[in-house]
Amino acid sequence: MRTEILRLLEKNARLTDGEIATALGVSESEVRAEIAALRESGIIRGYKCVIDRAAVDRDAVSANIEVKLTPKAGLGFDEVAEQIAAYPQVDAVYLMSGSCDLLVTVSGKSFREVASFVAEELAVIDSVTGTATQFIMRRYKEFGVTLFGDEDDGRSKLSL
Amino acid sequence: MIDYSKLIAPAVKETRPSGIRRFFDIANTMEGVISLGVGEPDFRTPWQIRSAGINSLRRGHTRYTANRGLEELRLEICRYLERRYEVTYAPEEVLVTVGGSEAIDMAVRAICAPGDEIIIPQPSYVCYEPITRMAGGVPVIINTRAENGFKLTAQELRAAITEKTKALILPYPSNPTGAVMRRGDLEAIAEVLRDTDIICISDEIYSELTYGVRHVSPAAIPEMRERTILINGFSKAFSMTGWRLGYAAGPTELIREITKIHQYAIMCAPTVSQHAAIEALRSCDGEVALMVEEYDMRRRFIVDGFNKLGLDCREPSGAFYAFPSIAKTGLSSEEFCERLLYSKRVAVVPGTAFGDSGEGFIRASYCYSLEHIKEALYRIGEFLEELK
Ligand SMILES: Cc1ncc(COP(=O)(O)O)c(C=O)c1O
Numbered sequence: 001m002r003t004e005i006l007r008l009l010e011k012n013a014r015l016t017d018g019e020i021a022t023a024l025g026v027s028e029s030e031v032r033a034e035i036a037a038l039r040e041s042g043i044i045r046g047y048k049c050v051i052d053r054a055a056v057d058r059d060a061v062s063a064n065i066e067v068k069l070t071p072k073a074g075l076g077f078d079e080v081a082e083q084i085a086a087y088p089q090v091d092a093v094y095l096m097s098g099s100c101d102l103l104v105t106v107s108g109k110s111f112r113e114v115a116s117f118v119a120e121e122l123a124v125i126d127s128v129t130g131t132a133t134q135f136i137m138r139r140y141k142e143f144g145v146t147l148f149g150d151e152d153d154g155r156s157k158l159s160l
Numbered sequence: 161m162i163d164y165s166k167l168i169a170p171a172v173k174e175t176r177p178s179g180i181r182r183f184f185d186i187a188n189t190m191e192g193v194i195s196l197g198v199g200e201p202d203f204r205t206p207w208q209i210r211s212a213g214i215n216s217l218r219r220g221h222t223r224y225t226a227n228r229g230l231e232e233l234r235l236e237i238c239r240y241l242e243r244r245y246e247v248t249y250a251p252e253e254v255l256v257t258v259g260g261s262e263a264i265d266m267a268v269r270a271i272c273a274p275g276d277e278i279i280i281p282q283p284s285y286v287c288y289e290p291i292t293r294m295a296g297g298v299p300v301i302i303n304t305r306a307e308n309g310f311k312l313t314a315q316e317l318r319a320a321i322t323e324k325t326k327a328l329i330l331p332y333p334s335n336p337t338g339a340v341m342r343r344g345d346l347e348a349i350a351e352v353l354r355d356t357d358i359i360c361i362s363d364e365i366y367s368e369l370t371y372g373v374r375h376v377s378p379a380a381i382p383e384m385r386e387r388t389i390l391i392n393g394f395s396k397a398f399s400m401t402g403w404r405l406g407y408a409a410g411p412t413e414l415i416r417e418i419t420k421i422h423q424y425a426i427m428c429a430p431t432v433s434q435h436a437a438i439e440a441l442r443s444c445d446g447e448v449a450l451m452v453e454e455y456d457m458r459r460r461f462i463v464d465g466f467n468k469l470g471l472d473c474r475e476p477s478g479a480f481y482a483f484p485s486i487a488k489t490g491l492s493s494e495e496f497c498e499r500l501l502y503s504k505r506v507a508v509v510p511g512t513a514f515g516d517s518g519e520g521f522i523r524a525s526y527c528y529s530l531e532h533i534k535e536a537l538y539r540i541g542e543f544l545e546e547l548k
Contacts, residue, residue, distance in 0.1 A: 008457070012531055022464045023457035023530060157507045158184045158197035160286050160335075160514075 001026060005034055006043070011144075013047040050145045053107075054138070061135060062091070062107045063114050065122065066100035068130040077101060080127050089117050100132070111135065175290045180513050183498060187507040194536050196462075196524040197507040199335060201399040201480070203454075206447040209398060209440045216435030223431065227423040228415075229256025229407070230434045236441040237407055241392075245367065245377040247385065249409045255419050256429045256437075260365040260393035260406035262422070265291050267361050267389045267408055268327070270418040272297040276326035281312045282515025283483075284331040285363070297326070303517035306485070309474065310337035314348040321352070327359040330378055333366035336514045336523035337483045338476020343376045350381045359414070360388045365406070366479040368397035368448055371456045373477050379409075386411055389418075394433075396480075397448055398440045403433040455480050458526040458533060465537040466524070469544055480527050483511065487520040489547055497522060503546070504539040 004024055008015055017035065021028040038044040053060045069080055077095055084104055085093045092105040104122065108114040118133050139147050165173065187193055204210075228234065234251035241247050257263040264287060272278060274296035280288045281302045292299045302320050304310045317328065330349070332341040341349070353360060360378050367375040379388040393406025406429075408418060459476065466473035466484040473484035486496045493510035500506050509525075511518025526533060 004453070004457075008530075012529070015530065019461070019530070019534070023461045025460050153202060155198050155200060155202070156184075157187045157190075157193050157195040158509060159199050160509070 001030070001034055002038065005031065005038070009035075009044070009047075013049075048143075050143050052139070052147045057109070059110050060107065061109075061111050061114055062105060063118075063133050063135045065104045065106060065118055065134070066096075066132040067102040067104055067122065067128055069101040069127045070129050072127050075127055080125065083125065084122065087117075087121065089114075171294045171296065175293060180494070180510060183494070183501075183510075187501055190501070190505060193501070193505045193507050194532065194539065195507040196526070196528065196533070196536050197509055198525050198527055199481075200401040200527065201396065201451070202527045202529070203399040203451055205399050205403070205436075206440070206444050208443060208447075209400065209436045212439035213403075213432050213436035216432055221431055221435055225256075225428045225431050225434055227428055228419050229254070229429055230431075230438070233434050233438050233441075234407075236438050237409070240441045241377075241390070241409060245375065245380055247377050247379045247390065247409075249390075250412075253412050253415050254407055254409045255415050255422060256434060257393075257406045257408060257422065258404045258426055258429050259395060260363060260391050261287060262426065262429075263389075263391040263393070263406050263408040264288065264329075264361065264363060266418045266421050266425075267391065267410075267414075268292055268297065269295045269421055270414065271326055271359055273326075275324060277322060277324040278326060279317070279320050279328045279358075281316075281329070281331065283310065283334075283336055283511055283518035283521070284329070284514055285335045286514065288329045288331070298324070300325070301515065303515065304337075304339075305517075306474075306521075310334060310339040310483075311341055311345050312349060313345075314352050317349060317352050321356065321358065325356070325358050327361050328353070330360050330362045332362075332364075333370055333375065333478025335366065335479050336481050336509070336511065336518065336521075338479050338481050340370055340373055340375065340477040341378075342373065343381070346376055346378050346381050346384075349378070350384050353387060354383050358387065360384065362388055362390050364390060364392045366396050367392060369452060369455060369480060370478040371452070371459060371476075375478070389414060394437050394440060398437075398444060399451065400433075400436070400440070403430070403436060405429055405433040405437050455526065458528070458530060461530055462524060462526045462533050462537070465533070469537065469541050471540075471544075480525055482524045482526060483521050484524065485520055486522055489544070491547075493519055493522055500540065500543050504543045506536050506539045506543070 008020055017031045018028045021031045081093050081102055089106050091107050094103045096103050106114050106117055118131055123131050234254040237254050238249045238251055241249055268291050272295040277298045277300045278292040279300045281304050289299045300320050302316050304312055362378045379385045379390050389408055389410040391408050394400040462482045463473050463475050471484040473482055493512045497508055497510045509523040511521030
């Protein structure tokens with residue numbers, strides 16, 4: 001049941017416990033208990049809505065920032081990552097293989113806001129030895145949801 | 161001035177485009193319609209199947225195949241039928257066709273002489289009757305009953321058989337009712353057919369889409385294999401409606417004759433689709449299982465939804481349709497559907513599209529996301545409130 005609940009919620013977090021119970025053919029209280037357990041164990045971390053931000057605010061921008069680090073004593077990758085993650089502007093922080101150490105996604109109201117965050121906040125962190133900022137020009141797909149075109153799947157409304 | 165109507169062969173002229181065509185046209189052009197009306201999966205064809213199709217084009221497989229289909233594909237079909245349904249066929253006993261549709265048409269044309277009767281249980285998919293008529297045959301309709309879960313009973317079958325009966329169409333799992341014939345149900349049918357020369361044309365296009373029960377092919381019932389033409393395809397199981405690929409399996413003596421018509425009418429099924437289908441059969445059990453699981457969730461959801469709205473809806477065991485009764489509203493199926501479309505912009509199919517015995521029912525497809533089904537049910541609820 002756990003896998004099925006996660007699959008349903010990952011696709012559509014708006015489903016109520018009752019609706020999930022109906023879809024899975026189990027009782028609502030079982031679903032409620034399972035979801036509580038999933039939250040408690042930290043598997044479910046939150047519920048979000050996929051928003052096409054560009055459609056809400058044309059100036060809004062995001063950037064992926066490749067960050068290079070030189071770990072200092074007592075300040076490993078994890079500590080620096082946690083420090084960066086604490087900024088509200090930061091959407092995501094990942095430890096990477098390859099040319100950079102951390103990949104940080106930052107959102108802001110404008111190019112300038114993001115640029116100044118990188119220059120004034122990120123770049124000055126003690127262990128950070130370099131940053132490379134790539135602005136996101138257009139979003140085509142996010143969280144598995146496509147953000148272009150209409151939703152028409154090409155099927156007619158009625159067929160036998 | 162050519163009078164075209166005089167040119168058209170009577171059997172074709174008499175085949176009217178299905179009565180609800182007009183209703184369909186309206187629904188298909190109306191703005192803001194939310195539909196539970198289609199008979200095809202919302203899932204895209206699994207990626208590795210698409211990829212196999214693309215690769216076959218890259219490698220230049222762009223010519224005709226053998227009339228009966230690629231040897232490799234027919235072999236995979238045999239393995240699949242054995243693995244999934246415990247029916248054993250040799251590649252010579254399989255013909256690859258342009259969808260299940262062609263296989264049904266060819267099978268009927270191969271055995272139906274003018275005046276022969278073909279028994280068709282209804283409510284059922286719409287093609288059997290016109291195909292029979294165009295082959296010069298006489299459709300003999302059995303109106304299956306809601307009390308029996310729209311399954312065909314031995315008694316009904318026995319009553320429909322005459323000396324002219326050539327074949328029985330067995331359309332299960334059923335579009336539109338979702339009914340599935342269990343082994344016991346099929347054994348009772350086999351009991352009736354055993355002493356006859358009646359051929360069973362078994363349309364098993366929804367065989368993969370059953371819930372809580374396993375599909376049993378009539379060909380797996382003792383003494384039925386020799387009188388069965390098993391028809392199946394890739395449209396529903398693998399979400400491959402647009403690839404147009406299906407097949408017929410049966411005794412060589414029959415398949416050989418069917419292949420003659422296919423050879424002259426079609427040449428061969430699309431080559432690219434045949435290559436893709438090999439991949440589907442070889443490596444997509446997991447994808448199919450996931451899709452079935454998803455349909456199953458939607459099925460429970462929509463059935464529960466209709467029952468909560470007060471429209472009695474039994475749990476369908478197969479295909480991807482719910483078939484709730486709207487008798488309580490006092491409206492005919494067509495009135496219900498038209499008024500629902502005009503007042504709430506929800507498109508469903510009147511049960512009567514599938515035969516007179518569909519009166520009092522509507523077909524609601526659950527080839528849609530839960531969110532979509534939820535919205536449609538909500539609007540149907542509003543409609544029912546306003547009817548009161
Ligand atoms: C019962 C049934 N048989 C056959 C078909 C035709 O399928 P295909 O795409 O294989 O021609 C359909 C399609 O809706 C169907 O519902």
